[in-house]
Amino acid sequence: MNTKPTWFDTSIESTLLAHESSDDEQGYFVYQLDALKAHLAKLQQQDVIKLWFAVKANPLSKIIQTLDSEGFDFDVASSGELAQVLAQGISPDRILNTGPAKSKKQLNAFIKQGVRTFVVESLNQLTWLNEVIAEQTLVDKPTVLLDKPTVLLRVQLQWPEGEKNPLGGNSLTPFGLSVQEWQSVHVSDYPNLDICGLHIFQWGNMLSNEKMYSLWGQMVSPLINLAADIGMELKILDLGGGLGIDYLNEGRGEAQGGGDTLSWQQIITDLADIKAQAGVDELWLELGRFAVAECGYYVVPVVDRKMNYGQDQLVLAAGINHIIRPAITEQPFPVTLLRQSNAPSQVFDLHGPLCTSMDKLGHLPLQNDVNVGDKLVFGYCGAYGFTESIPFFLCHQLAAEYVFQAGKLIEIRAAQAASTYLA
Ligand SMILES: Cc1ncc(COP(=O)(O)O)c(C=O)c1O
Structure with missing residues (x-):
């Protein structure tokens, strides 16, 4: 058969x-656009999570247009991705910039093109962005300060040796900074920025709702404490991507007891809970594979x-x-x-x-x-x-x-x- x-x-x-x-x-x-649209519409049937599309997953024009038609905003990680999203007629105020390799020149170019939301991944990025706003204000309209960009600090957590490590390993990456490094700043030192959120994303292709919830849950208190330490009113929590696709068909499905593949309904329930625990106004995800794979x-x-x-x-x-x-x-x-x-x-x-x-x-x-x-x-x-x-x-x-x-x-x-x- x-x-x-x-x-x-x-x-x-x-x-x-x-x-x-x-x-x-x-x-x-080949990408099935009608099926994609129907899938995205289902993801949007909730009011708990603001959804961004991580453009790195698939920057094809038609894919971006389909995400746009379903109300997704866009996470770009390079000038190339920014140009591609803008070329689809997307307004720059619907664009978020993540990534560890943002030079001052790039930040300047993004601000000039109207991007106003940044996930900042280093102390240099924070200083440069603050300077860029001051410098562009002087050049463009000396009397009116440019709109303050919305800034999220990207946090990279590690667990002390010997403690139960929910991430399964403590490999060091260039994505964000430790709590200790961020503790050296105070948000009032960056008057040109609206530093009001934290971003954390250190997991990949998660297939279990239970694991995902437990991991997110363990991030809440270190993040709340960090926000308090640096004088930030924590309004936005961005938990990145990492929602899994069952490439290897490991999931058992509902009929076999379920549990090994992600349920979107459960994610919404879990994230409503995380949002309440963190006391934030907005909870963001930038979906890559879960949106388009x-x-x-x-x-x-x-x-x-x-x-x-x-x-x-x-x-x-x-x-x-x-x-x-x-x-x-x-x-x-x-x-x-x-x-x-x-x-x-x-x-x-x-x-x-x-x-x-x-x-x-x-x-x-x-x-x-x-x-x-x-x-x-x-x-x-x-x-x-x-x-x-x-x-x-x-x-x-x-x-x-x-x-x-x-x-x-x-x-x-x-x-x-x-x-x-x-x-
Ligand atoms: C900052 C950021 N957000 C979101 C994503 C999307 O991840 P995923 O495809 O696992 O959803 C990535 C992927 O690398 C990323 O770097």
Whole structure:
């Protein structure tokens, strides 16, 4: 029996089968916009959380436009992301800037373009932003101070050796600063800024509501204490992203007792509680994968099949040059064969064309009649796909990007041969 996995929407199958790729198209992404819109609308049916979209997950114009149409605002982490969001006609007052690499020059450029919400990740960033406002006020309108930007300080927590560490490890990152470092500031020292919030995000791909709630709960008191220490009236708490996607199908689902995949309803209940505990007016999340992963597929042809030391291998037309996430997280995207087959399944090693053993998209089951010329579809590729890859190595073609809307496949970005980017 040909069973398709639950993540694959079979209503798109005939369109993908009928699609004829050009010679340059060695793999493509397709995003189901109607399904995305319906999913986002569900996320917005609540009044507990203000939702931002972490643009790094998928900066395609059509994706940004769909999030805009469902009332999401936008978290950008670079000038490129800012330009892309502004190019979709989004007002800069709906943009938040996060990221550890904000130079004074970048902060200046963001303020000039009208961005007024910042997650600040270092003492330098705080000083620079305060200076930028004073300097631009002098240049533009010496008598009127520019609107004070809303500033959240990004906190990185660690637990003392030997204590139960809810984050599972104390690896040091450049994202934010310790409570101790932030304690050296007082908000009144930055008169040009409205420092009124804290940001914390140190977890990834969480699949359990229970774990998530317990983790968030343990952040509340250190954050409240920090706010009091530095003279901040804590109005906004931003808990970043990290809501998980069950790439490996580990969730047991309701029928089997549930519990291993996230329930959005439970998140709302839990965050209402966290919001009350923290006593904040606003609770923010910047969603990446939880917003867009499910709407996207990546389609790629099989160019070779061989047996090697007893292992069946498939070599695909593209691998980590189009979609690197599996190699850097050791977490494959699930895969299915793009055609009907009643053959039994077996496990294959799925390799791309690059000259590195890293170029592997997984060790995954497929029907055992899969062969050269077949196409494979990978799921949950709406997030961390096209722009997270390493497209230039070995001079292969860039992937194409399509949207599927009202039953039609529409090309947004054509595949490109290496001659278009080689100098
Ligand atoms: C500051 C910030 N917020 C939100 C996100 C989105 O994370 P996720 O895709 O896990 O929701 C990221 C991802 O790196 C991030 O850096």
